[in-house]
Amino acid sequence: MRLFSWLVSLMRLLFYTGLLALGLMAAASCLMVFHISRDLPKLPSPLSRIIETPQSLIYAADGQVLIALGEKTAVSLDMVSADFLNAIVATEDHRFFEHHGVNKLRTFKALYITLFEPGRIQGASTITQQLAKNLFFSFEKTWQRKFKEMLVAFQIEQANTKEQILEAYINQIHFGSGAQGIEKAARMYFDKPAQDLTLAEAAMLAGLPKSPSQYNPFRHYDKALARRRVVLHRMVASGFITAEMAAETDAVHPELHDGRKDARTGSYFLDALIQKLVNIYGEDVVYHGGIKVYATMDSRLQADARTAVMEGMARLDELIGLDKGVNEKPQAALVAIDTASGAVKAMVGGRDYYASEFNRAVNSRRQAGSGFKPFLYYAAFRDRKLHPASVFQDRPVAISIKGAPDWYPQNFKKRYRGPMILKQALIHSVNTIAAQMVVDVGPAAVVDVAQACGVKSPLKSVYSLALGSSDVSVMDMASGFSTLAGLGIYHKPFLFWRVEDARGRVLFEHIVKDRRVLDAATAFQVVDMMEGVVDSGSGSGVRRLGFKRPAAGKTGTTDDYNDAWFTGFTPSLCVSVWTGYDKKKKLKDKNRRGITGGRGAVPIWTDFMIRAMKGEPERDFLMPPDIRYEIVDKTTGCPAGSRQDQDVLDDADAPQPVADPAGTIRVALKKGQEPCRGY
Secondary structure (H helix, E strand, C coil), X not given: CHHHHHHHHHHHHXXXXXXXXXXXXXXXXXXXXXXXXXXXXXXCCCHHHHHCCCCEEEEXXXXXXXXXXXXXXXXXXXXXXXXXXXXXXXXXXXXXXXXXXXXXXXHHHHHHHHHHCCCCCCCCCCHHHHHXXXXXXXXXXXXXXXXXXXXXXXXXXXXXXXXXXXXXXXXXXXXXXXXXXXHHHHHHXXXXXXXXXXXXXXXXXXXXXXXXXXXXXXXXXXXXHHHHHHHHHHHHHCCCCXXXXXXXXHCCCCCCCCHHHHHCCCCHHHXXXXXXXXXXXXXXXXXXXXXXXXXXXXXXXXXXXXXXXXXXXXXXHXXXXXXXXXXXXXXXXXXXXXXXXXXXXXXXXXXXXCCCCCCCCCCCCEECHHHHHXXXXXXXXXXXXXXXXXXXXXXXXXXXXXXXXXXXXXXXXXXXXXXXXXXXXXXXXCHHHHHHHHHHHCHHHHHHHHHHHCCCCCCCCCHHHHHCCCEECXXXXXXXXXXXXXXXXXXXXXXXXXXXXXXXXXXXXXXXXXXXXXXXXXXXXXXXXXXXXXXXXXXXXXXXCCCCCXXXXXXXXXXXXXXEEEEEECCXXXXXXXXXXXXXXXXXXXXXXXXXXXXXXXXXXXXXHHHHCCCCCCCCCXXXXXXXXXXXXXXCCCECCCHHHHHHHCCCCCCCCCCCCCCEEEEEEECCCCCCCCC
């Protein structure tokens, strides 16, 4: 009896303890719900106002509004194809007409994943919950926000009919290409109102909200069809259509109407910026989140860049002898970067945006030719202790390549000048000397320097890399040379300073950070040599065309004249210009002479820079304290008139200079570097 009485007492204790625990849990749950619900957003009335978020705005650096995104067109349910309504319900929430805002099974599964798989926040969104999330302006995926969405979903269900909820939903979902709502999507993709959509068209559109970019039929038609097949199967499973109807519809490939033409930004810069934002925040937020974006674009410089490219291409057309009616014309691209921050101030990706939206400034890669040599020279100065007064022989060379025929690099004019200092070799873009240097320093060192400077395109570690055989973008070259202009300080190029949400809260702010990647004194030596390119070398057209400020740069021309480049900079602004045909084709003038970077790209660069730098204070490149200038002989590298200079000139083995009379030139030398040594 005593044992039985003890067991009864224990059971009573456990029972009351359990009741107390349940009571405490219930109280805690009520407190949590009360606490979280205090800051729930107010439900709009009528519900259709839930899509009335402000448009997303993009501002230029001067505060001018560049573009507003997110035009909306709402329609009632009776103005929408029944096939689409059935397709979207079957795909997004097949129990929509049965639940009260939350799908319990999916919610329990999501809760389990969230609690027991750290790092994952699993959604269980019904159509009502997806609609509710539009009232929240935080883009973080947290369990607290998901819980708030669920509470708002209950409110929506209590205050509205299912038809009202579905109508608000189909008018706010995003279908890609800037189309929000089913009416805009139907006209964008098929050039018809939503009520006229066929089953084949409706099912395709119903598949897009899952991932508008991945299934965008303009870009990925086959993926869109595969996704549509999933939608049709779900419609069969939900009883909206028969298996026979699904099979017949699956065989139909609807014809697209490219409504993107009506949504063009008109700007290569804005296209690149919007794509960057979409990659970070998603299309829903960018087009319909009411965000404010403060871009780096300088409106005046952008206008100057467009003018310079347009007028430059007209001159190039005339130089080539193209008639106005010719369809295939050369293209151009330009990128301008602020050297102190990395901010992209202007971008042009082609001669005519409305003829071709393809952005050659960032999405095209072409061989840079001799424009790549500054990275080689820096690598040689760093790793082989060479300097601008070091002497090399411009002579025929044969370079052995394991497993391949020997390489015989040729100079542009197919002639040789004999001994010369490296500053002269860069000024005149001597290929044979560059080839000797890359064999000495190794192509991997050149890759290392270029990548450190900001070249992001894949680079092949081969000897011909020194002559620009790897494909790079105009953005790459502008970024890489901007690092040289900053004497070794790298700033990653960027397109926007700040992003704010619809309530003005800062989502992102760019903080300029200096990262030293090159030795300042060595970088200055390369920059000084590149000033020589502009003053008296292959880029001297800059001076002839009237740009007199301190500037440095390098031309680039591929062997087959497919590509003509000039990338140059002042202390404050770095600009890269490329010209050529999209389908690699020789740039030749009326006399069948190849068009070089000096003739094709330099005029565009100069025209832009004259406009861009107007009103800006003139300043020189800042010389590091451990740099000194010396006047040396161009061929011997020795101080002009010295005995060493005469001894070198008497060397019988040295090839005689051709069409390059003896003279002197100023070189920048670091502390401890002496001319004449190592010849």
